[in-house]
Amino acid sequence: MLPTDVSERADSPALLDSSELLDSSERTVLPLLSIRGLSKVYGSATVVDDIHLSIPHGTIHALLGENGAGKSTLIRMLAGVIPADAGHIEVDGVRRRVRTIKDAQKLGIVALPQELTLVPTLSAPENIFLGQKQPGSFGLVSRRGLEQDAAVQLARLGQRIPLRVPVGELSAVQQTMVALARALARDARLLILDEPTAALTASETEQLFAVLHSLRATGTSIIYVSHRLDEVFRLADTVTVLRNGSRVWTKPVGETHTDDVVAAMIGRAQNDVFPARATLVGTGAAGIVSTGAESSNPGLPSAGLPRAGLSDSAILRVDALCGHRLQGVSLTASAGRILGIAGLAGSGRSELLRLIAGDERMRGGTILLDGKPLAGGSVTRAMASGISLVPEERRRQGLVMTASIRSNIALANLTALSRFGIASRQRERVMAERGVAQLQITAASLSQTVDELSGGNQQKVVLAKYLERKPRVLLLDEPTRGIDVGTKAEIYAVIRRLADAGVAVIVVSSEIPELLGLADEIAVLREGRLSAVLPAADADEATILHHCYRKAD
Structure with missing residues (x-):
C-alpha cells in the first residue's frame, strides 16, 4: 500500500480503500503514472497548460520540446520541486498529492537533473545513502555495512565502482551510475532523467543505455528528456512532444520519425533548420561567396572584410601541429567558410581548438595568422590577434x-x-x-x-x-550541446552570417548530421591525426564514420 500521507486527501477512506483493493495484476494493467491536466502559471504566463499523459509500467517515455516548451517545469512538478497550480497525478490509478520532493520520493518518483546533485568530496556509498538511515549502532555509521549496501545497489546496475574514492574523482558515467544507485536506494519506480548523456562519451552512453534497458526490464519506468533525437529513437518506447507549454502529441516510437518530431517541436520542417551553405560563384581567387540570401541581421559584428574573394582567402593555417594528443595536423581555415571538425572522443578535436586559442602549449608545428607565425600558449595573444574560442563547457x-x-x-x-x-x-x-x-x-x-x-x-x-x-577566427566547441532544435537553428543562422561577413569559423561537433548541414568542409581526426578533409556537400554520415575509424595516413 502506498503512503497515505501523500494522497490527495489523507482523510478520504475512498481513496485509501481503492489503493488497498489494487492487487499486483491490476497494478500492471493500470499506468504507473497518470498526469491529469497539470498546469503551471507564473504571473500572466502559462508555462505548462493542461497536460494529460500516462506512463505505463516498465517503459521508457521520451519527453521532447524546445527550451521553454515546458519540459523542465513539468518534470519539476512531478518530482515535487514546485507545486502544480491545477490538475493532479495518479499513481497506480490512485490520485496523489505531490507538494514536496519527499512526497514524490515516497511515491517512487525520483528525478536526476542534468547537473547531478552529488557531493564530490564524499564517496559513492556516502552519496548513495545521504539523508537516509545508515547501518551502524550507538550513533556511529558502519563503514563496512555502508559499503556492502552500496555494492548491492550498484550490482543492480551491473556496476563495480571504487567505493572509497570521492565521487568527484570518478568518470562522468560512474557519477551517473552513483546517482542512479541513489535513486534505486530510495525505491524509485519512476526515474526522470534530464539530458543524462550530455557529459558522456559515445561508449559511456552505450553503457548507460544498457543499464536503462535493464531497469526497464525489471519494471522501472523512465521519463527521458534529451535534445539528441538519435538517442530517443534508439532508446524510447513512446515519445511526447511539448510546444509552448502544451502537449502536441504522444506516439509510439515506431509510428513516428525525426522529421515528424522536429516539425512538432518547432512548427517547421527539419530541412529548414540549417541555413543555406555558402557556394562559389565563378572560379579562382576572384570567386564570390554566396548563400542564396543576404543576412537578415545586418547588426551582427563584422570582421571588416569585403565579401568578394573570401572563399580562397586563408586567414589561419596550422602546419604539423602537435600537442598532448594531436600529432602533425595541418589544416587551413578561410574567410567566409565554416570548417567542421569530426572525430571520436579522444581524437584530439577539442585539443586542436585549445592549441589554436592559446589555451594549451604546442609541442610542435606552427600556427600562421595571415601568413605570419603566431606564438602559441597565450590566450591573451590569441584574442588580441582576433582568435576567439567558445568553449565546450x-x-x-x-x-x-x-x-x-x-x-x-x-x-x-x-x-x-x-x-x-x-x-x-x-x-x-x-x-x-x-x-x-x-x-x-x-x-x-x-x-x-x-x-x-x-x-x-x-x-x-x-x-x-x-x-x-x-573575431577574425571563431572557434566553436560543441556550440549546440544540450540545446533544443529551434535554438540550434537560430545559432546555425548566426554562425553562417558570421562566415558571410568574412569570419573564418571552425566548429567541433560530436553530431555528424550537424556538421554535414552546417559546415562547408569537414576535417576528420582519428587518434590525434588527420584522417580526411571532405567537402560537406558531397559527404554523408557513413563516409565520416568510415574515416573516424580507419587508420589515419
Missing part, C-alpha cells in the same frame, strides 16, 4: 553563472568598455543590449543572472560575449 568555462547577462557579456570586453582603467556602465549597458538584440536572447532583463536562463539562451550569452570582440 559553457557553464564552467564560458560563463559566471551567478552574474548577470550584462556582466557576462562585458567580461571579455573590459578593455573596450574602459577608460583610464574604469569601465563605463553606459557602454556596458549598450553592449549588452546589442548582444541581446543580435542574438535574440530571451530574458526578463539585462540584470537577470545567467543561471536562470535556458541552456540555449546561456549559449547565446557566451556567443554575444565573444562576438563583441569582432
Whole structure:
C-alpha cells in the first residue's frame, strides 16, 4: 500500500480503500503514472497548460520540446520541486498529492537533473545513502555495512565502482551510475532523467543505455528528456512532444520519425533548420561567396572584410601541429567558410581548438595568422590577434553563472568598455543590449543572472560575449550541446552570417548530421591525426564514420 500521507486527501477512506483493493495484476494493467491536466502559471504566463499523459509500467517515455516548451517545469512538478497550480497525478490509478520532493520520493518518483546533485568530496556509498538511515549502532555509521549496501545497489546496475574514492574523482558515467544507485536506494519506480548523456562519451552512453534497458526490464519506468533525437529513437518506447507549454502529441516510437518530431517541436520542417551553405560563384581567387540570401541581421559584428574573394582567402593555417594528443595536423581555415571538425572522443578535436586559442602549449608545428607565425600558449595573444574560442563547457568555462547577462557579456570586453582603467556602465549597458538584440536572447532583463536562463539562451550569452570582440577566427566547441532544435537553428543562422561577413569559423561537433548541414568542409581526426578533409556537400554520415575509424595516413 502506498503512503497515505501523500494522497490527495489523507482523510478520504475512498481513496485509501481503492489503493488497498489494487492487487499486483491490476497494478500492471493500470499506468504507473497518470498526469491529469497539470498546469503551471507564473504571473500572466502559462508555462505548462493542461497536460494529460500516462506512463505505463516498465517503459521508457521520451519527453521532447524546445527550451521553454515546458519540459523542465513539468518534470519539476512531478518530482515535487514546485507545486502544480491545477490538475493532479495518479499513481497506480490512485490520485496523489505531490507538494514536496519527499512526497514524490515516497511515491517512487525520483528525478536526476542534468547537473547531478552529488557531493564530490564524499564517496559513492556516502552519496548513495545521504539523508537516509545508515547501518551502524550507538550513533556511529558502519563503514563496512555502508559499503556492502552500496555494492548491492550498484550490482543492480551491473556496476563495480571504487567505493572509497570521492565521487568527484570518478568518470562522468560512474557519477551517473552513483546517482542512479541513489535513486534505486530510495525505491524509485519512476526515474526522470534530464539530458543524462550530455557529459558522456559515445561508449559511456552505450553503457548507460544498457543499464536503462535493464531497469526497464525489471519494471522501472523512465521519463527521458534529451535534445539528441538519435538517442530517443534508439532508446524510447513512446515519445511526447511539448510546444509552448502544451502537449502536441504522444506516439509510439515506431509510428513516428525525426522529421515528424522536429516539425512538432518547432512548427517547421527539419530541412529548414540549417541555413543555406555558402557556394562559389565563378572560379579562382576572384570567386564570390554566396548563400542564396543576404543576412537578415545586418547588426551582427563584422570582421571588416569585403565579401568578394573570401572563399580562397586563408586567414589561419596550422602546419604539423602537435600537442598532448594531436600529432602533425595541418589544416587551413578561410574567410567566409565554416570548417567542421569530426572525430571520436579522444581524437584530439577539442585539443586542436585549445592549441589554436592559446589555451594549451604546442609541442610542435606552427600556427600562421595571415601568413605570419603566431606564438602559441597565450590566450591573451590569441584574442588580441582576433582568435576567439567558445568553449565546450559553457557553464564552467564560458560563463559566471551567478552574474548577470550584462556582466557576462562585458567580461571579455573590459578593455573596450574602459577608460583610464574604469569601465563605463553606459557602454556596458549598450553592449549588452546589442548582444541581446543580435542574438535574440530571451530574458526578463539585462540584470537577470545567467543561471536562470535556458541552456540555449546561456549559449547565446557566451556567443554575444565573444562576438563583441569582432573575431577574425571563431572557434566553436560543441556550440549546440544540450540545446533544443529551434535554438540550434537560430545559432546555425548566426554562425553562417558570421562566415558571410568574412569570419573564418571552425566548429567541433560530436553530431555528424550537424556538421554535414552546417559546415562547408569537414576535417576528420582519428587518434590525434588527420584522417580526411571532405567537402560537406558531397559527404554523408557513413563516409565520416568510415574515416573516424580507419587508420589515419
